Amino acid sequence: MKILIVEDEKPLSDSMVEYLSEEGHHSEAVYTYNDAVEKIRMYQYDCAVVDINLPDGNGLDLIRMIKKQSITLGIIIISALNSLENRIEGIEIGADNYLTKPFHLAELNAHLKSINRRISYGGNNQIVVNEIRLIPDEHMIFVHEVQVTLTKKEYELLLFFIANKNKVITKAGLAEYLWGDYMDLADSYDFIYTHIKNLRSKLLKKGCEDYIKTIYGLGYKFEIN
Numbered sequence: 001m002k003i004l005i006v007e008d009e010k011p012l013s014d015s016m017v018e019y020l021s022e023e024g025h026h027s028e029a030v031y032t033y034n035d036a037v038e039k040i041r042m043y044q045y046d047c048a049v050v051d052i053n054l055p056d057g058n059g060l061d062l063i064r065m066i067k068k069q070s071i072t073l074g075i076i077i078i079s080a081l082n083s084l085e086n087r088i089e090g091i092e093i094g095a096d097n098y099l100t101k102p103f104h105l106a107e108l109n110a111h112l113k114s115i116n117r118r119i120s121y122g123g124n125n126q127i128v129v130n131e132i133r134l135i136p137d138e139h140m141i142f143v144h145e146v147q148v149t150l151t152k153k154e155y156e157l158l159l160f161f162i163a164n165k166n167k168v169i170t171k172a173g174l175a176e177y178l179w180g181d182y183m184d185l186a187d188s189y190d191f192i193y194t195h196i197k198n199l200r201s202k203l204l205k206k207g208c209e210d211y212i213k214t215i216y217g218l219g220y221k222f223e224i225n
Contacts (some may be wrong), residue, residue, distance in 0.1 A: 001046040001178060002117050005029040006036040006062065007078065008055050013100075016049065019105040024139055024152065026178070033057025040071060043176055046119070047074035047112055052081055052090075060093060067094040074115035078103065091202055101184070129162055129224060131208055139199065143206035153178060154199045161222035170219035196220065 003025050007013040013029040019025040030036050033054045040048065046104045048066070052059040063075055079091045082100045090098045097111045116136070127134040135188075139155060141148045150158065160177055161169070171189040178195075200212050213221045 001025045001112060002044070003027045003112065004036065004039055004043075004048045004225070006031075006033075006044045006048060006050045006054065006059065007052065008032065010052075013218070016105065016108065020112070023109050025109075026156065031055070033059075033062060035050075036062055037065065040066060041072075044173070045073045047076065048120055049076045049078055049108070049112075050095075051077040052077060060090065063093050063095055072119070074119055076108065076111055078108075079150070085220070087130065127162060129165070132203075134159070134162070143203060143208045146206050147201065148202055148206050150202060151195075153195050154202070157195055157199055161220075165222045165224045168215050168218050168221050173219065 003020060005013050005016050005027060007016070007029065008031045010031065013031065017027045017029050028039075030039055033056045036048075036050070036054075039045075048062075050059040050062055054062075059077065059079070063077075066073065067077065075095045075160065077091075077098045078101060079086065080101045082170075084087045089097045095113050099108060099111070111172050113136070127136065133143050133145070134140065137174070138158065141150060141155065141158065156178055157174070160174070171192050175189055196212060204210060211222050211224060213223045215221050
């Protein structure tokens with residue numbers, strides 16, 4: 001998952017980014033309302049973890065902006081405010097969950113996985129696409145029930161393709177999803193081609209159909225009939 005952490009307490013924010021990265025997520029943090037708005041408008045995220053009290057705004061207003069602009073992503077509120085009114089308001093305006101500080105990072109991760117299953121994979125614990133079967137919570141993939149070993153980026157690439165099957169995805173879109181801000185340091189998109197080539201090769205060796213199609217001049221499509 002690609003996750004945006006909106007939390008002005010830097011030690012907490014850093015610990016969430018570190019923990020979620022170790023759990024296999026692509027996480028990045030911002031500390032202000034305005035930076036969060038800019039990130040959400042520029043990049044695509046699977047989920048946002050939003051504090052209510054920010055130095056230059058309110059997390060609830062950020063959620064209202066997300067919903068008003070019909071931006072699709074899961075939302076978890078984290079807050080020291082534990083009143084019933086705050087929790088009800090947060091859920092009513094569109095948040096998926098509300099966690100009261102302090103909370104366990106494992107609990108946050110469990111909520112994130114649940115949201116991802118609901119949004120991207122219809123609530124299932126595993127994803128089956130023809131001969132491909134994935135177990136997202138365990139980062140495992142099988143082709144014809146034979147396990148395939150992928151690198152982290154190859155696995156993220158396959159998940160992104162499946163979540164956007166039959167859609168044309170530009171190289172820029174793939175790069176931004178997998179690398180976020182670090183994409184600005186790249187001179188070209190050659191590394192995208194390399195990852196796709198390696199992913200396709202590993203799948204084909206296990207007898208998988210070649211679903212990854214190159215759309216010349218545009219990008220790629222994971223084509224499923």
